[in-house]
Amino acid sequence: MGILFGAGIWFIANSFGSVKLLGKQARGLTKAGKSVMFCHKMRNLDPTFSAEYFLDKSISLMKLIVFSENPQELTICQCSHPLPEKLREIVDIRCRNSGINNYSIRDDVCNVSVTFYTDSLHYRNGKVLPKSDKIRMSLRKIIKKPTNLGFSVTAVTCPSCGASFDAEKTKNCTFCGNAYPLEENEWVVTDIRI
Numbered sequence: 205m206g207i208l209f210g211a212g213i214w215f216i217a218n219s220f221g222s223v224k225l226l227g228k229q230a231r232g233l234t235k236a237g238k239s240v241m242f243c244h245k246m247r248n249l250d251p252t253f254s255a256e257y258f259l260d261k262s263i264s265l266m267k268l269i270v271f272s273e274n275p276q277e278l279t280i281c282q283c284s285h286p287l288p289e290k291l292r293e294i295v296d297i298r299c300r301n302s303g304i305n306n307y308s309i310r311d312d313v314c315n316v317s318v319t320f321y322t323d324s325l326h327y328r329n330g331k332v333l334p335k336s337d338k339i340r341m342s343l344r345k346i347i348k349k350p351t352n353l354g355f356s357v358t359a360v361t362c363p364s365c366g367a368s369f370d371a372e373k374t375k376n377c378t379f380c381g382n383a384y385p386l387e388e389n390e391w392v393v394t395d396i397r398i
């Protein structure tokens with residue numbers, strides 16, 4: 205039942221109400237099995253986990269990085285090497301489908317790799333070019349406690365001093381200076397490729 209539910213949500217969230225799975229819509233379909241397995245496993249570890257939530261979350265993190273002036277300053281961006289220039293060209297993006305490539309869950313840490321199949325507009329040399337892209341993104345989260353569905357990175361509470369601050373662009377509490385443990389509450393991006 206859990207597996208079927210997960211598969212249903214993943215399918216509905218990805219298909220945009222279209223009954224046709226032809227052409228572009230079929231991109232990523234081969235990853236459906238892995239996606240369902242991932243959601244099932246995560247639901248066993250965290251009852252509040254849902255495929256829909258994870259999909260929304262990963263797309264919003266991808267967009268945050270793509271449209272940020274300075275993505276490497278974002279707390280959620282923990283990529284070790286510079287982001288591809290081609291990502292910086294994107295001025296509009298629509299995610300058509302997505303799928304899990306692989307995942308690992310070890311010592312309460314989950315690492316997962318997602319591919320987004322997108323239709324986007326690139327701005328290059330004064331021209332706007334429509335493109336179909338494949339964006340591969342890796343995410344990491346500490347999963348020892350259930351997902352806090354009300355969590356917002358822009359208004360976190362410091363576990364050391366109780367102060368509230370915006371953790372989107374600052375890794376440390378602005379009052380006491382202690383590092384905020386973002387990965388306990390939020391997925392962070394460890395790699396993004398196009």
Ligand SMILES: [Zn+2]
Nearest residue numbers: 362365377380
């Ligand atoms: Zn503090």
